[in-house]
Amino acid sequence: MQIPFRRLGSQPLEFELKRDNALFSGDLILKKGNLAQLNGTITGSISIPCDICAEIIEKPLNEEISFYLSDGIFEGNDEELDIVEIEKSMIDMDELFRSEIELIKSDYFCCPNCEGKSLDAEF
Numbered sequence: 001m002q003i004p005f006r007r008l009g010s011q012p013l014e015f016e017l018k019r020d021n022a023l024f025s026g027d028l029i030l031k032k033g034n035l036a037q038l039n040g041t042i043t044g045s046i047s048i049p050c051d052i053c054a055e056i057i058e059k060p061l062n063e064e065i066s067f068y069l070s071d072g073i074f075e076g077n078d079e080e081l082d083i084v085e086i087e088k089s090m091i092d093m094d095e096l097f098r099s100e101i102e103l104i105k106s107d108y109f110c111c112p113n114c115e116g117k118s119l120d121a122e123f
């Protein structure tokens with residue numbers, strides 16, 4: 001799913017993407033000039049290996065996602081903003097979704113069987 005940046009306006013543009021068992025939905029709204037805001041949630045679940053026993057578990061998701069999108073290089077000085085710069089004025093929603101999932105997968109995760117055990121106890 002690709003959304004041209006110029007389609008964004010002051011009315012929220014809703015989106016919904018599915019990837020395996022995960023669902024990414026929310027909206028995009030133009031804030032000013034070449035800056036837009038994405039607000040959404042990731043729900044459903046992902047298959048992820050337990051960091052302790054490596055068993056693949058379906059991890060339920062309920063993640064609030066919020067960041068800004070800049071059409072091209074962002075030249076403001078709002079350094080506290082979480083900004084993703086997009087290329088060619090096209091917002092690649094699949095790529096954004098994929099990177100959010102990667103971020104979730106990179107977090108520490110342990111399955112219900114291993115909860116309460118520490119990594120040290122395993123070795």
Ligand SMILES: [Zn+2]
Pocket residue numbers: 050051052053054055110111112113114
């Ligand atoms: Zn485990």
